[in-house]
Amino acid sequence: MSLPLYEFHCPDCGSFDAGFTMAAVPDATGCPQCAGSSRRRVGGGAFVRPGSAAARLIDATKRTASEPAVVGAPAGRSNAPVTRNPLHRKLPRP
Secondary structure (H helix, E strand, O other): OOOOEEEEEEOOOEEEEEEOOHHHOOOEEEOOOOOOEEEEOOOOOEOOOOOOHHHHHHHHHHHHHHOOOOOOOOOOOOOOOOOOOHHHHHOOOO
């Protein structure tokens, strides 16, 4: 089971994420680089597990902002059969 991630900010080293249970998340924790006191930033926790379907969807969505899919050709007409019956012209079109 993965823990929700919370963002903390060290005045010397910058921001980092740490996982805690919701009941035990502290207001401050030690920085993993310098062991200095780091305060928790206000924000929502990250509940998405790496490699999950939700994480892949989020990554793909972010990627399309800078790397849009390339289209090889414009969309063609549908492969619906063409009819020559004049009565079909009176039918409502979708």
